[in-house]
Amino acid sequence: MKKECVEQPITFPVPVFRRLSAFQQSKKISLEGIVLPVLEKLLPKTEDAGEATFPEGFFVQSPEGSGESVRRLLEIPFPLMARLVEYRKTRQLSLEDIIVPILDRGLPKLPPDGEREIPVSLFPTEFSHIDKSSAGVLLGRQFSCPFDKTVFTAPCLKSKALNSRLDDFFMTEYTDAIGGRPYVDYSFFEVKVCPACLYANFDRGFRLYDSINNVWQNPRGLVVNDASAEALRGSVGRRSRVAAQAGMEGHRLFSARRSCEDALVAAALGIDALSALLTGAKESEKARLFYTQGLLHIQQSRFYQKLEGSGSDAASCRTRRVASLRDAMDAFALVEGTMLQDKYFQEAHEVLLYYYRKMVVAELLGDKDTFESAKTVIRKLYGDYCLGRGKGTPAEKKAATLFFNAIDEGARKFDPERVLV
Numbered sequence: 001m002k003k004e005c006v007e008q009p010i011t012f013p014v015p016v017f018r019r020l021s022a023f024q025q026s027k028k029i030s031l032e033g034i035v036l037p038v039l040e041k042l043l044p045k046t047e048d049a050g051e052a053t054f055p056e057g058f059f060v061q062s063p064e065g066s067g068e069s070v071r072r073l074l075e076i077p078f079p080l081m082a083r084l085v086e087y088r089k090t091r092q093l094s095l096e097d098i099i100v101p102i103l104d105r106g107l108p109k110l111p112p113d114g115e116r117e118i119p120v121s122l123f124p125t126e127f128s129h130i131d132k133s134s135a136g137v138l139l140g141r142q143f144s145c146p147f148d149k150t151v152f153t154a155p156c157l158k159s160k161a162l163n164s165r166l167d168d169f170f171m172t173e174y175t176d177a178i179g180g181r182p183y184v185d186y187s188f189f190e191v192k193v194c195p196a197c198l199y200a201n202f203d204r205g206f207r208l209y210d211s212i213n214n215v216w217q218n219p220r221g222l223v224v225n226d227a228s229a230e231a232l233r234g235s236v237g238r239r240s241r242v243a244a245q246a247g248m249e250g251h252r253l254f255s256a257r258r259s260c261e262d263a264l265v266a267a268a269l270g271i272d273a274l275s276a277l278l279t280g281a282k283e284s285e286k287a288r289l290f291y292t293q294g295l296l297h298i299q300q301s302r303f304y305q306k307l308e309g310s311g312s313d314a315a316s317c318r319t320r321r322v323a324s325l326r327d328a329m330d331a332f333a334l335v336e337g338t339m340l341q342d343k344y345f346q347e348a349h350e351v352l353l354y355y356y357r358k359m360v361v362a363e364l365l366g367d368k369d370t371f372e373s374a375k376t377v378i379r380k381l382y383g384d385y386c387l388g389r390g391k392g393t394p395a396e397k398k399a400a401t402l403f404f405n406a407i408d409e410g411a412r413k414f415d416p417e418r419v420l421v
Contacts, residue, residue: 005075009249010035010095012103014120017070019107021120030126032075038102039076043083070120073128073251122240122250123195125152129256137161137177137184138256142209145194146219147229154192155256156203162186168360169298170353170406184256185306188263191270191299193253197232198239200270201292221288221344227280235276239269260310264303267296287335287342291354294331298357300324322420325361329370332358348392349399352381356403366419378403379410 012020024031076084084095130138138155145152160178167173177183193200207216243250246265252258253266274293281289301324308317335354339345345354359374382404385392392400404410 004078006078006081007073007248007251008076008081008095009071009073009251010099011069011071012096012100013069016100016104016107017072017120019110020103022110023107031072031124034103035074035099036076036080038099038106039080039084042098042102043080043087046083046086070122071249072124073248121150121152121195122198122236122243123193123254124251125150125195127153127155127254127256130155131182131256135181137181137186138189142211143192143203144207144209144216145197145199146205146207146222146224147199147232148194148197150194150196152195155186155189157186157189167302169302169357170360171298171302185260187299187302188258188260189256191263191266191296193243193266193269195254197236197273198243198269199232199273200266201273202270202295205292221342223281223285228277231276231280232273235272239272242268242272260303260306264300267300267303270296283338284341284343287338288344290331290334291344294328294335294357297324297328297331298361301328318420322365325364325420329358329361329365329367332361347399348381348385348396349402352378352399352403355381356406359407363414363418364420366416366421368414371414375407375410375412378407382410 020031020034023029024034084098087093087098088095127140130136130140132139137158139158140153141156143152143154144150161181162174162183163176163178164172164174172187174186190202191200192203192206194206199205205219205222207218209215210217240250242265243253246253246262247257247259248255250265252262253269258266271293274289274296278286278289301321304317304321304324308314308321332354339351339354345351355374355377359371359378362368362370362374378400382400385396385400386404
């Protein structure tokens with residue numbers, strides 16, 4: 001779409017939208033590719049339409065959605081939107097009043113079972129506003145929700161597009177762009193969101209399409225069954241209210257215009273989805289779920305730190321940053337009771353990374369005892385895998401050495417100056 005466009009929400013009745021989705025898929029056409037030609041033919045020409053003034057709030061207002069409707073954002077060229085405004089003034093009609101009856105008459109009918117077979121996502125399955133030029137930092141890849149099988153696109157980072165380093169949590173921090181590209185903070189897009197059930201997680205929590213081998217790669221260590229799928233279906237209403245807190249009534253979660261505040265909402269969706277999964281999880285599945293919740297709380301703390309440094313209300317951001325770290329520690333406290341049963345923690349790297357992150361969170365919260373305890377575990381595992389008995393595999397020795405060195409060969413002291421509270 002050209003830059004001279006404005007975004008306007010439109011609410012479709014679910015039966016019409018199912019037919020619209022089926023038509024889009026069969027013709028490989030965008031929503032704008034269907035709606036805009038209809039508006040262009042329907043609306044009368046007006047002189048100087050491009051200079052018309054729009055009512056305040058016009059671009060974000062439309063009837064509230066319900067269980068019988070679904071909302072989408074349309075990008076409408078400015079002159080066409082101006083003509084729509086003039087038409088509305090004379091006819092007292094909404095965009096829905098104009099376009100839905102036309103689509104209802106013009107779209108092919110679905111077979112009797114078609115409406116039940118075609119799912120209706122709460123949000124678009126095609127991620128929008130990704131710069132597809134050679135200068136872009138992001139590229140769209142196909143993901144699939146492991147619980148409801150919805151296939152959608154979400155951004156991944158192009159190779160050698162951004163410089164990065166590991167931060168205090170051993171998480172990737174993106175510093176600047178390479179080769180004159182426009183900088184995009186990819187951390188805002190690390191949490192993917194299913195547009196249907198609003199399950200959210202890092203990449204590894206989704207099925208990812210391998211376009212080279214034409215196969216779907218399943219998420220590692222994630223238990224998917226009827227009970228977990230039902231838990232997410234039953235809690236989608238709660239997450240839809242969370243999603244609506246993001247920009248453009250939640251639609252910016254599915255756009256390359258996702259902001260730091262939107263990224264906070266994406267992490268909150270992930271935390272809620274994991275809470276839903278935990279309600280029916282077996283003891284052997286819970287450690288990984290609690291750990292991922294803790295990581296999402298850490299991710300939120302990193303975003304609050306960014307907001308704090310960007311000129312936002314520093315005191316409020318600091319308070320929320322500390323609260324997120326406390327939530328992370330609460331989640332970590334629930335990990336160790338089932339860690340030994342969880343296959344996710346059978347690899348030394350994951351175990352050492354968990355204790356390292358726990359140590360960092362403890363230091364920021366001023367919890368010296370937990371800091372020393374986590375550091376002691378790292379030193380012990382280094383001894384088990386690399387010293388004395390020396391029975392570790394090459395992978396275990398490599399992981400143990402990495403994190404032993406990360407605590408300055410075991411000599412790192414608790415630093416009161418790093419404490420946030």
